[in-house]
Amino acid sequence: MTLKTALRRARDTLAGSGIEDAPLEGELLLKYALNISRTRLYTELERELSPREEETLWRLVERRRNGEPTAYITTSREFYGLDFYVDPRVLIPRPESELLVEAALKLAQNRHLSAIADIGTGCVAIAVSLALELPEAKIYATDISAPALEVAGINCRKHGVADRVHLLQGDMLTPIPEPVELIVANLPYVEKSELTPLRFEPRLALDGGAEGTERIGQLCRQVGAGLKSGGCLLLEIGQGQENAVTSFLRRFFPEGEIEVAPDLSGIERVISLSLTSSQARVAR
C-alpha cells in the first residue's frame, strides 16, 4: 500500500468512527507511525509502506477509534504555532486558549508587564507562548499537580525558556513570591456531572465542581493579594459561565473594569478584569 492510499484509508476509518477532524488526525497518525515530517509525507506519497509500518499505523488508528486522543498517541500538540509535548499527566491544550495569549499580548502593547502569572498551567503552553513573545517578562506558572509540572518542565526546556518560566507547585496564587501585573488562568471549568469516566484527560484539570465555576471562584478570592496596582486578570470560562464569573468579580472588585470576549464560535470565552491603581491597594 502506498502512503497516499494509507492516508486516505486512515482518514476514512477515522471519519467512519465519527471523528470530526479525521483529515488532520489521519495525517498526524501517519506522520507519527512513520516518524517523518509533513513535508516528507507529501513528497513520498507514492512510496510503499513496509509491512511493519502498516502494522504500526493501524494499531495507532485503532487506539484513536477507541477514544484515545491523537495528542496523547503522538505525545504532541500544536498551540500558538508551537509544538508541545503532552501525555495523560496534562490536559491537551485547546485552540480556544490561544485567545488568552492574544489578550495578554494586547495588554502588553500598552503597559509594561515585568511579572506574569499563569495559574493551572498544565503543560505550560500559555506561559511558554507568552515567554517567547515577551522576552523581558518573568513568568510564574503554577499548578496543583506535581505530575503536570513534570510535563511543564519538559516543555520549558524544549522551548529554551526554563530560566524565565518559574514552575511552582501549589494552590493557585499561593506559591507566587511577589505581586504580578497580569494573571492568566485556564482553570478547570467543566461541571462535575458532565465528566464521564471515558475521558482520557486528568479529571483534576477539568473538574470545576458542581456548577463548573468553583475553581474560578477560588482564584477570584485570591486575586486581590496577588495583583499589583493597576493589574489585570484574564480568565478562560466555559459556555454560559459569563454571568456567574462576572458577579464573583463584581463582588470582590466593585470598581474593576470587566470585559467579556467571545471565541471563534461566538461562545463567551475570556473574561478580563482591569484594576485601577487605587482599587488594587484597597483589595490588598
Ligand code: GLN
Ligand atoms: N474546554 C475544555 C473542555 O471542554 C475544558 C477546559 C477546562 O476545564 N479548562 O474539555
